[in-house]
Amino acid sequence: MNKSVVILYKYLIHTFQAERKSWHDAYEHITKAVCTIREKLLEEDSKKINDPSLYGESLAFESWEMFLDKMFDNRPNGVSGIGQSIFSDEMRKNARHNHELINILTNLIKDPSKNNHEQFANIWNQVFSKNNPVQTNRATATCTLDVSSTVDVGRFNEVFSWFVDNKYVEPYTGGDDWYSRNIYLVKELRAKIDTAELREGELPDVPVDNYWINIFIWLAYENIANPFSLSKQVIKYGAPGTGKTYNAKKICQIQYSFWKKTYGLESEVEFDEVFNVVQFHPTYSYEDFIEGLRPILKESKSQLTLVNGIFKQLCKEAGKWEADLYNIDPNREFSKWTVEQVKQSRLEKDKEYWKYVLTLDGETKVKDILPPYFIVIDEINRAELSAVFGELMYSLEYRGASNAIKTQYAALNDASTAVLTVNGIGKFFVSHNVYIIGTMNTIDRSVDSFDFALRRRFKWEEVHPDMDLLKLHLDEYNKVWSPIVKSVTALNDKLEQEPLLGKDYRLGHAYFWNLGYNKDLKENDLRKRLWEDKIGPLLEEYLRGSGNNGLINSFKTAFGLK
Missing domain, CATH: 1.20.920 (Histone Acetyltransferase; Chain A)
Incomplete structure (x- = not known):
């Protein structure tokens, strides 16, 4: 069993159980209601989903119209929302009386197989002259728990690939369609998330059932797979009051906790050491963020001394593993180092921060087991970014010790301030385990401070009022x-x-x-x-x-x- 899946499930459900309990209950309510309709349809095979005898005040739905509205509601129906897909009044009117659509929807409810799912998607396209996979996927997800509640194809593919690529489920060789991948992932996770395993460890017991496992897939997308899937530097933007900074902090906490439970049990690194938050403002400078000269009192005299800014100091802490390996062998790609290769190298193994690494499986890649380091930049657009970031513009695009550069104050750097020291020269780089999340309100006209060169270095995520x-x-x-x-x-x-x-x-x-x-x-x-x-x-x-x-x-x- 891959313990990390259990750890991730346990942590995410523990973290979001109270917040998502209403979703769990609504999900259970509608799928059980549809199951009641299915039982009635199977009892009398001649009945169709629009048969009035299936409905009534004491039954799951009061009427066929109510069933249709709930199944394709423009708001969350218990399984999921529908994003930008709209079920208009005209579409609703057409659906109520279209016999072919009614027949195929009946078949889908009676048997939510891949064939019936695809037939329903096809008839939807024919009847409404539009392709709404979120709507048709949600309909299937309302009929069976064997597919997840992540009905958006792009988002599901992203989290599916994350589970497979990180070997949290077995390698997949099936079809590339939403239905086939869903069936596979749900089945794999059910097999791996064992209730006995969930009762081990430091976290309290968490509930486990098919509803929570399906919700877990979305939580993994939202909090683990998605935030840094395309880039390790992200801008969350949108209207004020949408929880951008709050969500950024929560994502960092979840990423750290997942690392801690999976790889860092023997590490002394705590969250406060890997997490920094700073708020930009019009007078924020390169000297505050990267490095600058500051008056330091020495022997009763004030002396200008090079001092690291908040981000450079974070990079120095985060990059110490990568810097050590680069100094051992600058020609070996950092991504290829394994724990066993580190053990066999000339590394000074008494360094405290390496000790937990050397206890892990020898075939594990070092890049996968280092603690993540985060900086959340609140109101990032309020500073003059090109001036504040300086050489960071280059280092964000070209990460790693092999791409280390000299900063403006390179001549003043020493071992206490440099992120990497090569032949006595202090250099700067951004290591692969550093994550940057900026937040900004688009109502603020200073959004123009983002030039195109800087924009392309970030993944942009719009946050809407929820x-x-x-x-x-x-x-x-x-x-x-x-x-x-x-x-x-x-x-x-x-x-x-x-x-x-x-x-x-x-x-x-x-x-x-x-x-x-x-x-x-x-x-x-x-x-x-x-x-x-x-x-x-x-x-x-x-x-x-x-x-x-x-x-x-x-x-x-x-x-x-x-």
Whole structure:
């Protein structure tokens, strides 16, 4: 058994269990409801999914129309959301009476096989003249737990490849379609995630069932496979209040914890040593970030001394393993070093930071077992980035000790400040285990500080207001307040459509997360308080000096207030 899969499952479910419990319950509810419909269809083979006798107040769904709406809802239906796919009123009307679609949907519910899944995707394309794989995949996922709840093909392929490439599941030789890969991955994970294994270790027991295992696949995509899959430097951008910085910190914590449980049990490296957060501002400089001269008091005299900035010092700590190996053999690629080769080398093995590495399996690649180091740069676009980053522009693209460069103050570097010392010359490089996450609000016009050369060195991830997550949160916190989500959604739609503002001015879910009001407050009273305390003043600030303050009333109406 690959213990790391169990460790990852245990950590992710432990971390997100409370947050995702509502999803688990909704997922279980709709799949069991569809199972009830399946049983009725199998009892009387002549019935179709639109047969009124399948429905009623005491049954899983009240009507065929309700079943159709729930199955293809434009909001999460318990299995997943649908991204940009839209099930319009016209499509819904057409689906209710299209006999061929009804026949094939009936077959899919009775037998969610690959053949029926593909037939349903084909008939969807024929009936609606559009290809909506997220919708058709979600329909199949509602009918069977043997495929996961990750219904977006691109995202599923990304996490599937991650599981396979990292050998967390056995090598795959099947078809490259979404259905076949799903069947394989779900089956493999069920076999590997053993309940006895889950009760071992430091973390508390976590629940395990087919719903949680399928949700685990999404959590692995969202928190492990996706964040750094395309680049080790990422920019999270979007409207204010969407939790960009919070999510960045959480991703770092999860990545570190996964390393610690998998490889670093014998290492003394703690999270605080590998994680740094800094907020950029207009006066932030190269000297603050990379290196600069600072007055240091020595023997009662002030003396200018070279001091590492926060990022260079992080690189020095993160790169010490790679620097050691480079000095042993500069011609050997870092990625090819194994633990056994390190043991056989002339490395000074009494160095404390190497001790845990030398306890691991000899065939393991060193690059895979080093602790990850993180820097989160909040409001990254508020500084003059080209000036702050300096030589980092090169080092971000060409990582590793073999690409080490001299910095502006190279002549002043010594062993205490240099990331790498070669023939007495201090150099700088960014090691392969360094991760950079920048966050920025696109409402801030200083976004222009990103020039094209810098933009292409980062992976860009837009973070949207997550009203589905907010609803799940309010359902748990105070269900009476849940309808406020529709008001916020309507207001955001209005803000997005307003030419003067646009989508960057939408309200993020974090604005409504920690509501300190008395829980006895009624829904409409909450709406009024939110407008007076949070929303109204914020929108007035947005419109200040625009001459369009009259828009406030239209926004207020959209929010559900007169």
